[in-house]
Amino acid sequence: MARKASLSGFPEWLPAERVVEQHVLDTLRRTFELHGFANIETRAVETRGQLLRKGEIDKEVYGLSRLAAENEDKHDPNALALHFDLTVPFARYVVENAGHLAFPFRRYQMQKVWRGERPQDGRFREFTQADIDVVGEGTLAFSYDVELALTIADALSALPIGDFRLRVNNRKLAEGFYRGLGLDDPDAVLRAIDKLEKIGNEAVATILIDEVGATREQADAALALAAIRTLDTSFVEQVRALGVEHELLDTGLDELFQVIDAASKRAPGKVMADLSIARGLDYYTGTVYETVLVGHESLGSICSGGRYESLASKGKKNYPGVGLSIGVTRLVSRILAEELVSAARTVPSVVYVTLADDDSWHQAQDVAASLRGRGIACEVASSAEKFGKQIKFADRRGIPFVWFTQEDGTHEVKDIRTGEQITADPSSWTPPAEDLYNTVN
Structure with a gap:
């Protein structure tokens, strides 16, 4: 993590740390979808009146206004504020879209939220949450309380925590x-x-x-x-x-x-x-x-929630639900602090395509296009420096393979970790499966 944060409570991950966060999000997404939860995303803002219905949390809510706004009424219930969790926006979403949803409605949602509290270990002012809920129309079977516990157990068991x-x-x-x-x-x-x-x-x-x-x-x-x-x-x-x-x-x-x-x-x-x-x-x-x-x-x-008999209501209709929320940023911060896992490399690129001379850029781009067309991430050198410098640059970037095109049009690829260099064809060469994607170890 970038250690000298200019604003406390607003984490910014370095590229390798972002890989870890993305791994957590991808794992949760995959698990939630395996359990039949559909993804939604709600807007970042709600009216203050809507947000404050959840309780006495007004000191934690960030208001939203134009810098040029005059005579702003901080008590105006229709003024806008950033959401501090995903449950309140979800309640509004259910009411507004009830006619288009099939109940019981199963949703997962992964978004940033904002909360004005004192930053400390595991607590941030801007952070990502991952929520799952099942909401019914009128009634909701208790079996969903059981199912959500099992879903979360599956999801957390799949994470490196x-x-x-x-x-x-x-x-x-x-x-x-x-x-x-x-x-x-x-x-x-x-x-x-x-x-x-x-x-x-x-x-x-x-x-x-x-x-x-x-x-x-x-x-x-x-x-x-x-x-x-x-x-x-x-x-x-x-x-x-x-x-x-x-x-x-x-x-x-x-x-x-x-x-x-x-x-x-x-x-x-x-x-x-x-x-x-x-x-x-x-x-x-x-x-x-x-x-x-x-x-x-x-x-x-790191994950909490429960059953509520009234997520939202509209007229005579009531929408009970059960849900859990995972503090993704809190989890990631601890994974990184404890060095539980790390990214295999700092960039997605698997291959660095070198330039033999300044006129070979387009030829190198043809090689890159062929590799990318088969799902192999790569980047092309920007200038035809000595091969030693190009290899060192790839090493600093954490790119494991370097590609060379010879004068006779043949190609070779070098694994700079082992020094092994072999003849290769850009239309068929594939890196080992463990190198194809930037994973966590």
């Missing part, structure tokens, strides 16, 4: 448990539980007692629930052992059981029931997901 855990909870389970305890403000309990990893059990217990009105026994029970983590369905027995009963708890347990049961068979070791997961956004109503890299938990969640 090491081990990860997709941690899953259910809001109905948590709310039913708290109500069964006699706590009538489950949202306040969830907000407290959401602080566990930052402030610890005793500090959360104090909040529950002093601010939420829980007894010590109720606080201890809420903390006991949050401590349950399993890679199989044994969480059900552990919750039941706490002795709390409520109809909503039963529903949440059954839904989470379905997710973990399927994942333990189809993605063993990757998906975990974690009853401490709360998710900060109020609109999640059932399944909630968060994902961490094992050994890099301090980075925070």
Whole structure:
């Protein structure tokens, strides 16, 4: 990464680093399409009123206006602002295009978003997200909650990020448990539980007692629930052992059981029931997901989301959905920082076509055209310097093969890594498969 960024929070990758980012995006795209998700792209701007419907995030939203604009009203709901995530634009997109979509509608979307927060490790002001959602018209089968967990497990397993855990909870389970305890403000309990990893059990217990009105026994029970983590369905027995009963708890347990049961068979070791997961956004109503890299938990969640009973509504029509969002830039920054993978070379070119003299440029272009016509990326020398200098230039560029055209019209190609030089025909020569495309290692 370009180390001396003139604006913090706005990452700019060097060419070899961009190859890594492109590899991540291509892998996600391929996986999402294998699971039947269609790609869409929405505009970069929304009205401020539309964006602020998601909650109190006005301090994070970048407004958009002309430099010459006069008397701008910052509170005008129709003024434009850059989107800070892809869910709000997707909700608008669904409502506006509902008549042209087949429901349940499966979409993936990979775009930049902008968020005005303090830059730090893994947090940027401009970054790329990759979202997948399934949205229904009126109703949406719970099986999609299960399917999205498996899709994300497939996608992340295909990336060079090491081990990860997709941690899953259910809001109905948590709310039913708290109500069964006699706590009538489950949202306040969830907000407290959401602080566990930052402030610890005793500090959360104090909040529950002093601010939420829980007894010590109720606080201890809420903390006991949050401590349950399993890679199989044994969480059900552990919750039941706490002795709390409520109809909503039963529903949440059954839904989470379905997710973990399927994942333990189809993605063993990757998906975990974690009853401490709360998710900060109020609109999640059932399944909630968060994902961490094992050994890099301090980075925070790299992929999160959940079920919402109302992504959007129009008149009497309601559009429930379930979705997850991957922080691509956060992932790439960690891949690069940990040197988990690197680009095979810094440029896409496989071949550097040399010039024997200044009059051979057009002949060299004919060679390049023939190679490109067969999908072999190449570039032509700009001047007829000594061959040694042309080879050194190709080496600095990271181009593995150098092409020579002899006076008698024959051709030779040299692998400058090994020194091997062979006779070649531009209409048939092909590099080894591992060199044909710029890959990551």
